[in-house]
Amino acid sequence: MAAILQIRDLKKTYEGGFEALKGITLDIEAGEIIALLGPNGAGKTTLISTICGITEPTSGSATVGGHDIQQEFRKARSMIGLVPQEINLEPFSVVEDNLHYSRGLFGKPRDEALVERILKRLSLWDKRRSRVRELSGGMKRRVLIAKALAHEPRVLFLDEPTAGVDVGLRKDMWETVAQLKSEGVTIILTTHYIEEAEAMADRVGVILKGQILMVEPTQDLMRRFGRKELRIELRAPLDALPAQLSDYDIELADEGQTLVYSYDTHADRTGIAGLMRSLNEAGIVLRDVQTRQSSLEEIFVDLVSEGSTEEEATA
Amino acid sequence: MNLLAVKSIYKAEMARFFRTIGQSFISPVISTSLYFVVFGAAIGSRIQEVEGVPYGAFIVPGLIMLSVIMQSISNASFGIYFPKFIGTIFELLSAPVNFLEIVLGFVGAAATKALFIGLVILGTAALFVDLTIQHPVAMIAFLVLTCLTFSLMGFIIGIWAKNFEQLQLVPLLIVTPLVFLGGSFYSVTMLPPFWQTVTMFNPVLYLISGFRWAFFGVSDVSIGISLGAIAVFFVICLTIVWWIFKTGWRLRD
Numbered sequence: 062m063a064a065i066l067q068i069r070d071l072k073k074t075y076e077g078g079f080e081a082l083k084g085i086t087l088d089i090e091a092g093e094i095i096a097l098l099g100p101n102g103a104g105k106t107t108l109i110s111t112i113c114g115i116t117e118p119t120s121g122s123a124t125v126g127g128h129d130i131q132q133e134f135r136k137a138r139s140m141i142g143l144v145p146q147e148i149n150l151e152p153f154s155v156v157e158d159n160l161h162y163s164r165g166l167f168g169k170p171r172d173e174a175l176v177e178r179i180l181k182r183l184s185l186w187d188k189r190r191s192r193v194r195e196l197s198g199g200m201k202r203r204v205l206i207a208k209a210l211a212h213e214p215r216v217l218f219l220d221e222p223t224a225g226v227d228v229g230l231r232k233d234m235w236e237t238v239a240q241l242k243s244e245g246v247t248i249i250l251t252t253h254y255i256e257e258a259e260a261m262a263d264r265v266g267v268i269l270k271g272q273i274l275m276v277e278p279t280q281d282l283m284r285r286f287g288r289k290e291l292r293i294e295l296r297a298p299l300d301a302l303p304a305q306l307s308d309y310d311i312e313l314a315d316e317g318q319t320l321v322y323s324y325d326t327h328a329d330r331t332g333i334a335g336l337m338r339s340l341n342e343a344g345i346v347l348r349d350v351q352t353r354q355s356s357l358e359e360i361f362v363d364l365v366s367e368g369s370t371e372e373e374a375t376a
Numbered sequence: 377m378n379l380l381a382v383k384s385i386y387k388a389e390m391a392r393f394f395r396t397i398g399q400s401f402i403s404p405v406i407s408t409s410l411y412f413v414v415f416g417a418a419i420g421s422r423i424q425e426v427e428g429v430p431y432g433a434f435i436v437p438g439l440i441m442l443s444v445i446m447q448s449i450s451n452a453s454f455g456i457y458f459p460k461f462i463g464t465i466f467e468l469l470s471a472p473v474n475f476l477e478i479v480l481g482f483v484g485a486a487a488t489k490a491l492f493i494g495l496v497i498l499g500t501a502a503l504f505v506d507l508t509i510q511h512p513v514a515m516i517a518f519l520v521l522t523c524l525t526f527s528l529m530g531f532i533i534g535i536w537a538k539n540f541e542q543l544q545l546v547p548l549l550i551v552t553p554l555v556f557l558g559g560s561f562y563s564v565t566m567l568p569p570f571w572q573t574v575t576m577f578n579p580v581l582y583l584i585s586g587f588r589w590a591f592f593g594v595s596d597v598s599i600g601i602s603l604g605a606i607a608v609f610f611v612i613c614l615t616i617v618w619w620i621f622k623t624g625w626r627l628r629d
Contacts, residue, residue: 113470114470117624117628149463153395158391163467165381166471166473168380208467
């Protein structure tokens with residue numbers, strides 16, 4: 062598949078010398094969903110703003126559908142839809158007027174049927190004549206998405222699209238994103254809800270201090286770094302680990318009330334059956350058992366802290 | 377040229393105006409009436425004529441210019457400052473539009489609103505004094521040019537302003553004195569010679585003088601100079617706006 066978005070050594074240094082982007086190079090394939098993860102201030106929003114034309118790059122280049130974002134800004138921007146992080150909407154404007162306005166800005170003629178389809182898809186049809194200030198936070202966020210879709214973009218940037226959105230709506234939004242992907246829309250999203258990236262993204266890119274730390278297919282990342290925990294709640298607390306358990310990667314937690322066993326989900330043997338036998342032999346009585354997959358969030362935190370450590374070591 | 381974008385911006389800006397059409401209409405009617413009570417009746421009763429024109433009628437062009445200039449500036453500055461303030465400017469910056477299209481949309485709408493107010497004031501004034509307009513085409517041309525020029529100036533102020541205080545600063549500290557000292561309510565020939573010379577450096581004088589000529593055929597300076605002055609001011613404002621969009625000053629990081 063051809064890269065619909067090609068970013069080459071893109072740099073951005075703000076007035077005052079802060080280097081927000083330190084040479085980002087990234088190819089994004091047409092039709093994929095890529096999630097950009099990174100702590101606050103890592104450069105995610107600057108990267109999006111630079112590609113969309115809100116911020117001028119200091120150097121480097123980017124093309125959207127083969128069109129340079131600066132030389133051919135009209136063609137490049139026509140292909141892009143942007144859902145910003147902040148809820149930036151005029152409070153007194155009417156919902157459907159907002160969509161017509163956005164479509165017009167992109168030079169496309171009024172299309173009532175399309176606007177109706179978008180509003181229905183985002184469960185906003187009943188609110189089409191409402192003023193923005195009358196809507197809940199979640200609805201406003203959906204209006205932002207609807208506006209970004211009004212000119213039928215081929216590339217959609219979602220900058221933390223579900224911040225402040227309740228669980229039900231978040232799931233609806235994931236479905237919308239999946240539907241857009243099925244229509245061939247390329248989606249680049251940044252998020253703090255890492256399970257969102259895990260659930261939706263084909264690939265995950267980690268940005269730290271203006272640099273891309275890594276870009277991997279989500280499943281590969283999970284497989285490479287993912288570990289699982291078995292938490293065993295005990296009826297009576299233990300002062301120390303019995304000798305029978307010394308061979309296992311096991312720790313005592315919650316003041317001896319819980320045993321935490323970590324294992325690799327992709328290993329041939331997880332060791333759980335053996336552990337259970339050993340617990341029985343040691344006469345340990347269980348109250349409850351839980352398993353937990355290490356989340357992308359934990360993987361991400363590990364990566365970021367490794368990245369920071371490496372940077373400090375080379376400094 | 378993305379004409380649909382220009383139309384969208386223009387329509388959105390006009391929609392804001394129509395949301396408050398009552399205030400937009402009543403406010404200039406009341407203020408014009410007050411000006412006529414104070415200047416026309418109270419002071420006008422002691423000044424019979426200025427340059428052969430009854431004082432009540434003499435102040436009409438100045439009064440219209442005063443409101444049109446202030447309205448153009450406030451409409452245009454608020455029009456572009458508001459999206460900056462609430463953050464919706466991102467949509468303009470990320471859309472496939474160039475500076476000219478953005479300016480046409482915002483400045484066109486601001487100028488239309490100011491023109492509407494100007495005509496409302498003219499209509500209100502006609503209720504108080506007998507008015508004959510000797511050069512109606514020139515009068516409309518001056519009015520439109522003034523609306524456009526000062527809307528451009530307002531647009532620049534709106535981009536420059538970082539807060540609401542700054543938004544008010546230029547109109548209050550610079551434009552109001554210039555308008556009042558530009559012969560809105562008097563002929564510059566009534567001033568002592570020194571102040572007459574000082575007034576010649578006030579660009580608003582040329583606007584009001586030309587506008588008054590369109591009404592009564594009398595002016596403080598020649599009509600050619602008036603037209604030249606406003607054309608120069610228009611080009612300066614347009615150049616500044618072009619530079620702002622070229623460099624992204626106070627718009628793009």
